[in-house]
Amino acid sequence: MQNFTPYSAFFGGSLIGLSAALLLYLNGRVAGISGMIAGVMNAQKNTQDWRLFFLGGLILSAVLFNLIVPHTQAVYSRSFLLLIISGILVGFGTRLGNGCTSGHAVCGMARLSIRSIAATITFMGMAILTVFITRHLLGISQ
Amino acid sequence: MTKNIAGLFCGILFGLGLTISQMNNPDKVLAFLDVRGEWDASLAFVMAGALITLATLQHFILKRQKPLCDAEFHLPKPNNPIDKRLILGAMIFGIGWGLVGFCPGAVLAAFGDGKIEPFLFTLALGAGMMLFDWFDKAK
Secondary structure (H helix, E strand, O other): OOOOOHHHHHHHHHHHHHHHHHHHHHHOOOOOHHHHHHHHHOOOOOOOOHHHHHHHHHHHHHHHHHHHOOOOOOOOOOOHHHHHHHHHHHHHHHHHOOOOHHHHHHHHHHOOOHHHHHHHHHHHHHHHHHHHHHHHHOOOOO | OHHHHHHHHHHHHHHHHHHHOOOOOHHHHHHHHOOOOOOOOHHHHHHHHHHHHHHHHHHHHOOOOOOOOOOOOOOOOOOOOOOHHHHHHHHHHHHHHHHHOOOHHHHHHOHHHOOOHHHHHHHHHHHHHHHHHHHHHHO
16 A cells, blocks of 8 residues: 555545534535535526535635645546546436435435445445456556 | 535535545545555545544534524435435446546546646536436436
């Protein structure tokens, strides 16, 4: 495990948990990102929506962090075809399954929701299987 | 207005959490999902931090009658059954997640990388959601 970063991972994860707790305390809402994106896309015209502010804040803090703290930008590349196929699957799947990593694996699991536990096991399992097939059987490295 | 400020503040915290934990780096996510490769357990520590913090605070928050800025808590009903849509949706999401390593929150926090990948993925993600709406209405 060359790149294992347990401390920053646990600290960052705690901030995510704190954010979800605050959103529940203040707005009474679940911090599910796929649901927020769908909500913003389907919003009526001229309605001011907290979801848009949440997503804007999320992008803003990540952009500022990379500007302020040097050498934190990740180095990776992906083929455009793979990005498009993957994006469509993630968009479609999270709507059909009512949530993604944040809504099911964090918020739902913290409430011990059986639906979220089942969804998390399913998408984790499928993702591990997909990586195994693409990397080790087909030999595609992303 | 207060709900929007609350949303902005929570979004900033969420983005900071994703950035500090490097979950906005799809290579790091795939290194967790690749159990046969050089396994990186970091994502499990992110989950542990998030779940412990949220479960603890939530225990006190849900004892309140209502949230601070709204009339009621908006939570899914606790006893909704597991159905085909949930499992099929999670399977499709899992395949997409494993192909690239981006999930909806992480990809937005990757906008600061100054690369084209997060934008392209987000456009496709929006298209996938529109496709679902169309598909769902047609049924």
